[in-house]
Amino acid sequence: MNDYTVTIEKVIQESYDTRTLAFGWDAEVRPGQFVMVWVPGIDEIPMSVSGINGRTKSITVKAIGEATNALHTLSAGDRMRIRGPYGNGFDLSRGEMLIIGGGVGTAAVISATVQTGSDMIIAARSEKDIIMNDIASRYSKNLRIATDDGSAGFRGNAVQLMKEMVSAKHYDCIIACGPEVMLYFTYKACEELGLECQLSLERYMKCGAGVCGCCVMDDMRVCKDGPVFTKQQISELSEFGKSKRDACGRLISMR
Amino acid sequence: MASLRTEIGALALEKPGMVASGIMDETGPSMIRMIKEGAGAAVSKSIGCEPNEGHKNPCFSEVCGGLVNAMGLPNPGIELFEEEMRTASAHGKIIGSVYGAKPDEFAFLAGKMEDFGACAVELNLSCPHAKGYGMEIGTDPAIVKSIVSAVKSSVSIPVWAKLTPNTHILADIGRAVQDAGGDAVVAINTLKAMIISPEFARPVLSNKFGGLSGKAIKPVGVRAVYDLKSVLDIPIVGVGGIYGWRDAAEYIMAGASAFQVGSAVLSEGTGVFGKINEGLERFMDEYGYGSVKSMAGAAHE
Numbered sequence: 001m002n003d004y005t006v007t008i009e010k011v012i013q014e015s016y017d018t019r020t021l022a023f024g025w026d027a028e029v030r031p032g033q034f035v036m037v038w039v040p041g042i043d044e045i046p047m048s049v050s051g052i053n054g055r056t057k058s059i060t061v062k063a064i065g066e067a068t069n070a071l072h073t074l075s076a077g078d079r080m081r082i083r084g085p086y087g088n089g090f091d092l093s094r095g096e097m098l099i100i101g102g103g104v105g106t107a108a109v110i111s112a113t114v115q116t117g118s119d120m121i122i123a124a125r126s127e128k129d130i131i132m133n134d135i136a137s138r139y140s141k142n143l144r145i146a147t148d149d150g151s152a153g154f155r156g157n158a159v160q161l162m163k164e165m166v167s168a169k170h171y172d173c174i175i176a177c178g179p180e181v182m183l184y185f186t187y188k189a190c191e192e193l194g195l196e197c198q199l200s201l202e203r204y205m206k207c208g209a210g211v212c213g214c215c216v217m218d219d220m221r222v223c224k225d226g227p228v229f230t231k232q233q234i235s236e237l238s239e240f241g242k243s244k245r246d247a248c249g250r251l252i253s254m255r
Numbered sequence: 256m257a258s259l260r261t262e263i264g265a266l267a268l269e270k271p272g273m274v275a276s277g278i279m280d281e282t283g284p285s286m287i288r289m290i291k292e293g294a295g296a297a298v299s300k301s302i303g304c305e306p307n308e309g310h311k312n313p314c315f316s317e318v319c320g321g322l323v324n325a326m327g328l329p330n331p332g333i334e335l336f337e338e339e340m341r342t343a344s345a346h347g348k349i350i351g352s353v354y355g356a357k358p359d360e361f362a363f364l365a366g367k368m369e370d371f372g373a374c375a376v377e378l379n380l381s382c383p384h385a386k387g388y389g390m391e392i393g394t395d396p397a398i399v400k401s402i403v404s405a406v407k408s409s410v411s412i413p414v415w416a417k418l419t420p421n422t423h424i425l426a427d428i429g430r431a432v433q434d435a436g437g438d439a440v441v442a443i444n445t446l447k448a449m450i451i452s453p454e455f456a457r458p459v460l461s462n463k464f465g466g467l468s469g470k471a472i473k474p475v476g477v478r479a480v481y482d483l484k485s486v487l488d489i490p491i492v493g494v495g496g497i498y499g500w501r502d503a504a505e506y507i508m509a510g511a512s513a514f515q516v517g518s519a520v521l522s523e524g525t526g527v528f529g530k531i532n533e534g535l536e537r538f539m540d541e542y543g544y545g546s547v548k549s550m551a552g553a554a555h556e
Contacts, residue, residue, distance in 0.1 A: 001317050005454045036313070040455050044313035079454050083316060207315040211278055211521045212326060213300070219284035247308035249281050249300075249331040 003083040008076050014060060014131040018104060019072055020050060022058040023080060029057060030089030031111040032177075032200055032228045036208040038081040043067035046205050046223070048108035048177070049085060050132075052115075060107035060131065086208045087227045090198050092116050095172030098165060099140075100158050100186065102178020106132050108200050109177045114139045119165065123158035123178065127151035159185040166193055173197060180254065184241030187234055197231045203244055214249065257539030259532055261295075261547040263490045263512050264438045266375050266413050268348060270295030271535075271547050272503065272528050275494050275517030276352040276377060276417070277301065277326065279525070283342025290347035293528030298350040298515065299340065301379040302368075303388075304360055306332040310384070311461040316450055321469015321496065322518055323448045325384040325462035328354055333367045344372030350415070354379035356387050358405035365406045365414065375412050378402060380428075381419035381444030383466040390419040390444070396431035403435035413438035415492065420472075420479050421447045429483045441492040441515065442483055443476045469518040472496045477509045484510025484552055498523055500534025507547060508554040 051058035145153025177200035203215040210224025286297035309329030351368030380393025420443040445466025476495025493506030494515035
């Protein structure tokens with residue numbers, strides 16, 4: 001059994017639409033793993049564990065739909081039923097790493113930065129969408145910000161900034177989570193540059209535990225074989241960057 | 256050296272274990288993966304006439320002794336599933352699982368599965384959490400008989416019926432399948448179940464109830480297969496809580512010619528079939544069972 005009813009200790013406003021819920025949970029969790037979070041009467045959704053701090057863990061929620069809006073109504077003292085941790089997580093023993101978080105995807109990689117102090121890019125549409133730059137600047141040796149509109153840091157997207165940084169310094173591995181279009185071009189850039197990468201992917205999930213097969217990409221289960229995949233694995237995923245499956249299992253084009 | 260080859264009526268399998276319906280069978284490649292990892296065949300997810308999203312999340316939770324799910328038969332519909340079936344059946348033996356509300360729907364779906372390359376069809380007469388489908392029709396012997404008859408007259412591949420343990424007339428249902436010309440029964444589907452969160456004072460699953468599978472249900476399944484073997488002449492496929500070779504051996508000795516594995520993929524991983532095959536072969540060698548057939552029903556003698 002791996003379901004837990006946890007109590008929220010603290011709510012942190014990360015940006016105008018994103019909050020971190022920190023809760024007491026005495027479980028061993030690796031950066032890149034996730035939990036299934038129950039929103040009673042509404043849904044159950046996969047959420048990356050964004051903070052791993054002893055007995056305190058957290059999830060970071062961007063209010064984009066019914067379930068995430070409901071999670072934004074929770075405050076300290078409220079309870080939450082979660083199950084997990086699920087997924088493989090990142091392999092952080094790959095030498096010099098550059099960690100990239102795009103939008104709320106930053107939540108999935110921030111604990112890797114905290115544990116390794118690696119160089120990091122936080123990318124977002126605009127300054128107001130940037131999250132977790134405070135904690136990142138405390139732990140990362142070299143934090144860079146990229147915004148599409150240039151309102152903060154580098155003007156441009158994460159992959160453009162990554163290329164700039166990679167040309168100035170040697171990295172052994174890129175670690176990234178963000179919108180799939182960002183990950184797709186991150187992967188392409190890593191192919192061109194001959195760089196290893198580990199990308200955290202997302203698909204519609206039901207069980208989260210590797211049995212129902214609902215989140216498969218080709219023959220790989222995002223929930224169990226992933227959500228973190230290496231460059232080699234991604235090269236064999238024909239659906240990556242192209243299509244995803246809906247709740248019925250129908251292939252939906254992403255372009 | 257003992258042989259793991261088995262026959263379920265006219266269908267021969269090189270390995271006696273199959274991936275149960277609803278497990279790792281969303282796509283053709285995922286079914287092929289399971290066959291490569293040692294399954295003798297894969298059963299597709301249950302497919303209906305139209306796309307179905309299934310129940311809303313939460314539809315799954317692990318519990319002591321297994322897991323409870325109420326997926327609600329999510330599937331893309333038979334037309335869109337054609338590609339997955341064709342991909343998978345080009346690489347191995349695929350049993351097409353279908354569900355419907357009426358005999359003509361089952362017959363239509365089974366015919367499609369045969370066209371798409373299925374080596375047998377498994378009728379879902381046992382899902383415990385889909386209104387109007389599964390066990391709601393699979394616990395009435397007269398309805399079961401009419402469904403199996405309709406399917407038998409529309410396909411030439413073997414027709415299997417997957418049965419529910421949520422009944423006190425399992426033997427009658429098994430006989431209804433046999434009388435209608437069914438080629439095999441598959442037993443058991445999940446046990447109707449519920450999880451309540453004390454803190455939230457409400458059922459966890461969106462559908463309120465679901466089906467329990469996993470270790471906890473093995474003795475129920477073994478008993479069901481034993482009972483069916485006592486009254487039926489057609490082959491039986493055992494399923495429910497098989498995690499290792501000993502579990503598989505129990506089902507075979509209760510009367511099963513083959514078995515299916517589902518929930519164990521969660522804790523044992525996709526390599527579960529390889530481990531079961533190896534253990535079963537060793538046991539058969541040590542105890543002098545040359546074939547699955549020679550072991551099937553051994554507990555009855």
